[in-house]
Amino acid sequence: MNYLxxxxxxxxxxxxxxxxxxxxxxxGPMKGERPQAIEDGIRLHRRIDLLSDQHPAYLNALTRxxxxxxxxxxxxxxIWFDHLLANDWQNWHSQSLETFTDRCWSxxxxxxxxxxxxxxxxxxxxxQFKLLPGYRDVAIIQRTxxxxxxxxxxxxxxxxxxxxxxxDQAALEHDFQQLFSDLTHQAEQFRLETGPRKPSGQ
Numbered sequence: 316m317n318y319l320x321x322x323x324x325x326x327x328x329x330x331x332x333x334x335x336x337x338x339x340x341x342x343g344p345m346k347g348e349r350p351q352a353i354e355d356g357i358r359l360h361r362r363i364d365l366l367s368d369q370h371p372a373y374l375n376a377l378t379r380x381x382x383x384x385x386x387x388x389x390x391x392x393x394i395w396f397d398h399l400l401a402n403d404w405q406n407w408h409s410q411s412l413e414t415f416t417d418r419c420w421s422x423x424x425x426x427x428x429x430x431x432x433x434x435x436x437x438x439x440x441x442x443q444f445k446l447l448p449g450y451r452d453v454a455i456i457q458r459t460x461x462x463x464x465x466x467x468x469x470x471x472x473x474x475x476x477x478x479x480x481x482x483d484q485a486a487l488e489h490d491f492q493q494l495f496s497d498l499t500h501q502a503e504q505f506r507l508e509t510g511p512r513k514p515s516g517q
Contacts, residue, residue, distance in 0.1 A: 316367050317397040319447045320495070321360050322419055323408060324502040329422035331356035331506070333429065336419075338364070340434040349429045355509050359502060366501055372493035379483045379490075384476055387467075391476040392487075394450075394459055399491045401450040407495075416447045453481070 316324070318336060325335030334349075334356015345354040367373050368389070380388040404412045420442040423430065430438070441447060449455040457474050464473035480487065 316363055316498070317393040318441070319397040319400055319416075319450060320393075320498075321363065322416075322447075323400070324363055324498055325356050325359060326502070326506050328352060328356075329419070329426070331359065332419055333423055333426055334358075335360050336423075336438075337430070337434055340431055340437075353426075353429055355506075359505050359509075362505055363498055363502060366498060367494065370494050370497065372490040372497075376487050376490040376494075379486060380476060380479050384479075387471055387473060388476065390463060391460060391473050391480065394456060394463065395480045395487065396491050396495070397447075397450045398453070398456050399488055400495065401448065407499075412448045412451075413445070416441075416445075453477070 318339070321335040321338060322332055325331040330350055330352035334353040336356075337353065338357045338360025341357055345357065347354070349357075373389075373392070376392055377385070377388050380391070384391070400407065401412060404415075408415055410418075420438060423438055427435070446455075450459075457477050460474040460477060464471045
């Protein structure tokens with residue numbers, strides 16, 4: 316799952332949402348260096364990634380891209396699934412996508428001391444360029460694939476997968492709906508089992 320999906324799956328608590336985002340930037344074991352709810356959000360992020368990678372719908376979607384993309388297809392799928400989520404947002408959340416993301420960035424500004432520098436740079440860029448609402452646009456997805464491909468240890472033409480994603484859009488939409496419905500349930504269960512945490516500030 317990519318940034319937008321993780322923010323939504325983290326639930327309404329701003330601390331959990333920040334943890335959901337930081338899961339892409341914070342590696343290694345949790346050591347109590349951040350508030351418990353933020354670390355819980357990071358743990359949820361990692362659980363979601365594990366569940367997603369093993370889910371039959373995700374594996375079906377990966378197979379659709381062909382064996383030549385077996386190793387890198389998951390990167391493109393995560394980005395494409397954010398595109399599908401952004402375009403179907405009203406069926407997953409009561410707020411508009413713009414309101415949801417603006418509120419996340421506002422809440423995160425109050426938690427700067429817990430955000431590593433690389434994550435701060437991403438948040439600033441995402442807010443400035445309205446990146447996550449922009450995921451509705453296929454042209455933005457293409458540029459995102461290009462940038463991500465260039466940042467890999469060995470640069471790869473990830474944007475070459477875009478025609479495959481577009482050609483199989485209906486089937487991938489079905490895979491995404493199955494996957495995200497299950498992940499939504501699993502994330503809710505994780506938050507309930509972990510227990511409520513008092514937000515550090517709204």
